Amino acid sequence: MAELEAGATKGPQRPRPISPHLQIYRPMLTMMMSIVHRITGAALYFGMLLLAWWLIAAASGPNAYANVEWFMGSLIGRVVLFGYTWALLHHTLGGIRHLIWDTLHGLEPAEREMLTLATLVGSISLTLVIWVVGYMVMGGPR
Amino acid sequence: MIGERPNEMRTPMRRVRGLGAAHAGTKDFWHQRVTAVAGIPLTIAAIIIVVALMGRSHAAVVQILGSPIVAIIMLLFIINTAYHMWIGMQEIILDYVHEDKFKLATLMANTFFCFAVAFVSAFAILKLSFGV
Numbered sequence: 048m049a050e051l052e053a054g055a056t057k058g059p060q061r062p063r064p065i066s067p068h069l070q071i072y073r074p075m076l077t078m079m080m081s082i083v084h085r086i087t088g089a090a091l092y093f094g095m096l097l098l099a100w101w102l103i104a105a106a107s108g109p110n111a112y113a114n115v116e117w118f119m120g121s122l123i124g125r126v127v128l129f130g131y132t133w134a135l136l137h138h139t140l141g142g143i144r145h146l147i148w149d150t151l152h153g154l155e156p157a158e159r160e161m162l163t164l165a166t167l168v169g170s171i172s173l174t175l176v177i178w179v180v181g182y183m184v185m186g187g188p189r
Numbered sequence: 190m191i192g193e194r195p196n197e198m199r200t201p202m203r204r205v206r207g208l209g210a211a212h213a214g215t216k217d218f219w220h221q222r223v224t225a226v227a228g229i230p231l232t233i234a235a236i237i238i239v240v241a242l243m244g245r246s247h248a249a250v251v252q253i254l255g256s257p258i259v260a261i262i263m264l265l266f267i268i269n270t271a272y273h274m275w276i277g278m279q280e281i282i283l284d285y286v287h288e289d290k291f292k293l294a295t296l297m298a299n300t301f302f303c304f305a306v307a308f309v310s311a312f313a314i315l316k317l318s319f320g321v
Binding site for chain 1: 302
């Protein structure tokens with residue numbers, strides 16, 4: 048009891064023990080992709096503004112729509128859209144991976160590495176496919 | 190049975206309510222998964238729609254976005270995504286924002302943002318659909 052009281056009074060001055068954080072762990076693919084899943088999620092969160100802008104412009108009229116088209120067709124607009132495409136696909140594929148893990152499948156060391164690598168390779172390839180198809184079939188954003 | 194463990198600290202009422210330490214249960218966790226599953230086909234459909242509309246004239250975009258099937262898919266995509274991103278951003282805020290006032294403010298801003306994005310997008314699609 049005496050120790051408890053002494054500890055309680057000294058408590059605030061003493062640095063509290065903290066659990067180890069990210070920097071002490073060796074970076075691993077699964078860990079990096081877990082972080083990327085959160086970052087892409089947050090990016091897509093704000094990216095939804097682009098979709099809202101596009102839709103409200105289409106509903107507003109040709110002039111408003113021309114402004115969106117001008118932005119989407121600019122270099123910055125295309126870079127943003129390209130990044131948006133990749134983030135959306137990566138978050139979707141990463142989400143599917145997490146749903147598989149939720150069923151307790153694919154958690155063995157080799158399996159989880161393979162699944163994680165597959166989301167990365169898959170999202171990059173699909174992004175390129177969508178943009179190639181977008182430009183070949185539709186002429187892309189212009 | 191969990192309740193028969195000698196070191197079980199929870200009371201039966203606690204277990205029945207199933208709310209856990211956060212007093213909120215697993216509702217958000219579960220809803221995040223439901224919207225994730227729904228999001229897979231909706232995201233694929235939305236990507237196809239958006240890519241197919243790139244480079245088309247305003248009149249064509251209005252006509253296609255306003256057609257029932259496309260409008261319904263886009264509405265479902267937007268509502269589902271808005272709820273999914275609301276839960277996700279709330280989780281990020283609860284992980285990183287610890288100061289009470291700032292936490293409440295950011296949680297509130299999250300709700301406003303998601304609601305605004307969903308409402309603006311849904312309104313635009315409905316306006317295109319009903320052609321007013």
